[in-house]
Amino acid sequence: MRYLFFYPLKNMHKLLKLAKTLRDPKKGCPWDQKQTFLSFKKCLIEEVEEVIQAIDSENYENLKEELGDALFNLIFIINLAEEKQLFSMDDVVNDVYEKMVERHPHVFGQESASTPEEAKRFFYEAKRKQKNKRN
Numbered sequence: 001m002r003y004l005f006f007y008p009l010k011n012m013h014k015l016l017k018l019a020k021t022l023r024d025p026k027k028g029c030p031w032d033q034k035q036t037f038l039s040f041k042k043c044l045i046e047e048v049e050e051v052i053q054a055i056d057s058e059n060y061e062n063l064k065e066e067l068g069d070a071l072f073n074l075i076f077i078i079n080l081a082e083e084k085q086l087f088s089m090d091d092v093v094n095d096v097y098e099k100m101v102e103r104h105p106h107v108f109g110q111e112s113a114s115t116p117e118e119a120k121r122f123f124y125e126a127k128r129k130q131k132n133k134r135n
Contacts, residue, residue, distance in 0.1 A: 015072055016089065019079040037080060044073045103127055 022032035047070040054063035078089050103126040106113035113119040 015075050016079070019072070019076045022076075023079060023083065032076075035076070035080070037077065040073070040077055040080070044070070044077065047073050099130065102130060 021027065022029045023035075025033065047066065050066040051063065051070050054060075054066045075089070078087075078092055081087050082089065101108045103123050104119075105111040105126055106119055106122045111122050113122055
């Protein structure tokens with residue numbers, strides 16, 4: 001069963017366009033233009049570490065900023081994949097959506113969980129089944 005939820009991301013298109021503009025061969029940024037999956041790993045790691053620091057310090061204004069930075073890094077990497085015609089933003093969103101629905105059979109399926117521990121067990125059982133299907 002497929003569930004469709006619409007969340008208004010009215011500003012998301014700005015980030016997508018920004019990533020494409022930064023990579024544009026004519027009007028983009030020379031540093032961004034030369035980035036690859038491999039070279040951009042360090043940027044992503046740094047941003048995720050800053051997200052974790054903001055969580056640890058309970059600085060929620062900083063957390064909002066760092067989540068934005070991490071989100072942009074992910075969008076930038078997805079844009080690299082789109083340029084190479086490997087996959088698109090839509091592919092990434094659809095795949096994670098389907099994965100999360102499948103991993104919550106106690107919410108979207110026939111299972112029932114009344115405790116966090118039961119929910120976690122169902123989640124990890126579903127995750128294991130997904131991984132076994134792929135391998």
